[in-house]
Amino acid sequence: MIPLNSTNINKPLKEIEKRIDSYPAMPAMCQHLIKSCEDPDVNFKKLVDEIRYDPGITANILKMANSAYYGSSRRIESLQTAMVRLGLKQISEIVIAHSVADRLVKKLQGYDLRPEELLKHSVWVAIAAEDLANVLHIKPPAMLFTAGLLHDLGKIILDDYILDQREALLKATGNNGEDKISFDIVEHQILGINHSEVGAQLLENWNFPEELVIAVRYHHAPTDPDIEYDPSAAMVHIADMLAYSVGIGIGVDGLQYVSNPEVIERLHLKPIILEGVASRTLEKMEELKSLLVG
Ligand SMILES: [Fe+2]
Numbered sequence: 001m002i003p004l005n006s007t008n009i010n011k012p013l014k015e016i017e018k019r020i021d022s023y024p025a026m027p028a029m030c031q032h033l034i035k036s037c038e039d040p041d042v043n044f045k046k047l048v049d050e051i052r053y054d055p056g057i058t059a060n061i062l063k064m065a066n067s068a069y070y071g072s073s074r075r076i077e078s079l080q081t082a083m084v085r086l087g088l089k090q091i092s093e094i095v096i097a098h099s100v101a102d103r104l105v106k107k108l109q110g111y112d113l114r115p116e117e118l119l120k121h122s123v124w125v126a127i128a129a130e131d132l133a134n135v136l137h138i139k140p141p142a143m144l145f146t147a148g149l150l151h152d153l154g155k156i157i158l159d160d161y162i163l164d165q166r167e168a169l170l171k172a173t174g175n176n177g178e179d180k181i182s183f184d185i186v187e188h189q190i191l192g193i194n195h196s197e198v199g200a201q202l203l204e205n206w207n208f209p210e211e212l213v214i215a216v217r218y219h220h221a222p223t224d225p226d227i228e229y230d231p232s233a234a235m236v237h238i239a240d241m242l243a244y245s246v247g248i249g250i251g252v253d254g255l256q257y258v259s260n261p262e263v264i265e266r267l268h269l270k271p272i273i274l275e276g277v278a279s280r281t282l283e284k285m286e287e288l289k290s291l292l293v294g
């Protein structure tokens with residue numbers, strides 16, 4: 001946490017906190033599926049029966065199971081077969097992705113993101129983070145894709161306040177040189193909270209797993225002394241910086257963040273690795289996005 005001083009009194013903080021607490025929760029099925037994914041003794045048959053009663057989720061699971069994105073070769077008509085093909089982890093990712101897609105699709109005036117731009121950025125980061133783990137031969141942490149998808153969720157709440165304070169925020173980040181101050185730090189200084197903290201607070205309110213909360217809270221500060229090294233936060237951070245470097249969802253802040261040199265060194269990241277991640281992600285992204293909003 002960055003200490004506040006008398007020059008950055010944050011009047012809107014109380015209002016922001018109220019908005020966080022009143023923001024609509026994720027559907028109960030999302031939370032149920034996340035819990036089921038963590039349960040090694042989950043009753044798969046019972047889960048199929050529960051999902052069957054939700055026509056929207058059933059349709060989405062069938063659509064995904066039959067998509068080229070998941071390597072479909074023959075048509076699947078039954079929910080149970082679709083769920084077996086996808087597996088619990090992917091099912092919960094699909095359900096979460098569908099639940100947040102309509103929230104992420106909106107235009108964010110403060111962050112200067114056109115409609116669908118935040119969704120595109122979020123899906124891109126989710127795919128890239130998993131691809132990065134694979135290419136580095138790191139077993140992807142269970143919630144990595146979802147962490148990528150939700151990493152900037154807090155921007156939805158902060159957008160109005162960013163619009164009000166945009167000039168002050170940009171002025172405080174300084175120029176593009178070495179002395180640039182990361183946008184999330186400036187957000188915290190001026191508003192009393194930044195979009196990573198808002199997103200983490202939302203996920204905490206919804207009782208999402210701690211792994212997810214930490215990855216979202218520290219996606220701009222993966223080596224913060226408050227946490228031990230967290231692979232999800234580190235990989236979401238790199239995927240996020242890569243998204244901005246290839247122009248996915250830059251908005252007002254995308255060029256005002258700094259890549260963490262400790263993470264780059266720790267993961268032995270070379271430009272060729274990142275180029276490969278970026279090109280594979282671009283390929284997969286359009287298809288997954290069209291499944292989500294189509
Ligand atoms: Fe962010």
Ligand SMILES: [Fe+2]
Binds near residue numbers: 121125151152240
């Ligand atoms: Fe981001």
